[in-house]
Amino acid sequence: MANFSTNEFKSGLKVMLDGDPCSILENEFVKPGKGQAFNRVKMRNLKSGRVWERTFKSGDSLEGADVMDMTLEYSYTDGEFWYFMDPASYEQFAADRDAVAETEKWLKEQEQYEVTLYNGAPLAVTPPNFIELAITETDPGLKGDTAQGGSKPATLSTGAVVRVPLFITEGEVIRIDTRSGEYVSRASKS
C-alpha cells in the first residue's frame, strides 16, 4: 500500500497504526510560533472500534490500510461464521463473531449490510439505520392501558428484545432504529 503523509490525512482515510487498520476522523495542524509543526490526529481503530488520539510530526507518514466498505447481503450462519454475499458477483464473505459483534441481533436474510473488508476479510458489519423485523413473542396488550402510553418487551425474529407499545401483537412486523434499538412504527403495508 502507498504511504500517506500527515498533510494527506483526511477524514475517512484508512491507515495502519500499531498493526491495526484505522480510519482518520479528525486531523488538526498545530504549530507553535516558528517551531516544529505537529498534527493531532483522531482516528478510529477499525478492529476495536476505539478512538485514538495521536500526535505526529508534520510530514511523518503512515502506511495506507487495505480497507474498503462494500454493501453485501446477509445469507446465513453456521454458528461459527456469518456469511455475506456480493449481490453483483455472488462472491461469499465469512465474517467471524468479532466482525459481526453487536450487529448479530439485527441480521436478517436478504437484507443489505455495510461490510468493512480488511485485506479482503470482513472486519466490521454495520446494519442499515432502519430495519423491519417480525415479533415472535410478546405479552398480549392489556385493554384500557393505552392512556399511559406504556410499553412492553417484545422478542424479534433475530432474538433481539425491544420495547414496543402495548397495542402491538405477536406476528406483527415493526420498524426499528438499529442505532438506538428503539421501536419506530408498524412496518409499512406495501
Added chain:
Amino acid sequence: MSDWRPSASLDTIAARARLLHQLRDFFAARNVMEVETPLLAQATVPDPNLEVFAVSTDVMGASPYRFLQTSPEFAMKRLLAAGSGDIFQISKAFRKEESGRHHNPEFSLLEWYRVDWDHRMLIREVAELICEMLGRTGWQVWTYRALFQEHLSVDLFDPGIGRPQLLDVAHQRIGDIPPDLDYDAALALLMSHCIESKISDWGVVFVTEFPVSQAALARTMAVDRGAVAARFECYVDGCEVANGYWEQCDVAGLTAQFLADNEQRQQRGLPMRELDQRLLAAQAEGLPDCAGVALGVDRLLALQTGVSSLAETLSFDWHRA
C-alpha cells in the same frame, strides 16, 4: 458546484475592510510609513520549519526559480538598512504545507519595524494595537521559563533538564508522542499541547525570553541565571497571533544562524537554501538597531468577529481559491 461562493460571510468580508482601515489609521497616527516589497523574490529563508512555494520564472533572468515570500522580513530589513526609518506592511505571505483550522497556505501578514526599540517596547505597542482592534483592556507578559514552571513544574534553566527529561514530561502529560523529537521539538510539543490550552482563558498573553536554541533571527541576551532569546509571541485566547524579535543586527551572527538552519535542513533531508546575499550585504552595511514583529491579520479578524476557523475570514479559502 456550490463552492464558487465565498468561504467568509459578507459581514466578515466587510469587517476585514474596516480592520484594514483601522490598522492603517493606527500606524498613520504613529508616523510609521507603509511600504510594499516583492512577493516573488530570488532568495528565501533557510528556517527548517518553513516550506516555501518555488515558482518557475525562466523568462525573467538568471535564476530559474523565485520564491513566494514566507514573510516580507528580508526586504523590509533592506529598506531599514537603506534608512527608511519606522515602516509597516500589510501583505500576503505564503507557507507551504500549513493548512488547518488556524492556517491557510496563503495568508495576510502585518509586519512592522521600530528603529531604536527593543522587544519590550514593541510588546507594548503590539498590546495597544490588539487591545484597540479587539476591544480588550489588558494583557499579561510571561517569560517562556515561567510558563513552563507554572504549568509543567519544569525549570528550563535547571542544567538537569534536557531532552530526555522533557520527553518524560511530554509522555506523562500527552501519552503517545512522536519518537524522534529533538530538544526544541519537545519544547514545541509541550507548548502546543499543554501550555496553549492553559493560557486560552487568560486573554492577551505575551510569552517572551525564549530558549536561546529558538532565537531564530532575534538577538540573545543575558538574564539573571542564563541567556535567552530576545523574542516574543503573542497569544489571544490561546491562539498565537504575533511573533516579534529584537532583531539580530550583527551580520556574523545572522550568517551563523543561516548556516545552522541549512545544516538542520540537510539533516532532515530538506533542500538547502542559498543565503540571501542582498540581505547579508545590507546587514554588513548596517541594519539599525530595531525590533520587528509579524502579526496574522486573518487570525486577528477571526478573533474580532468571533468565527472559529480561518476559512471563515477569507473571501476564498485554500480549497475554493
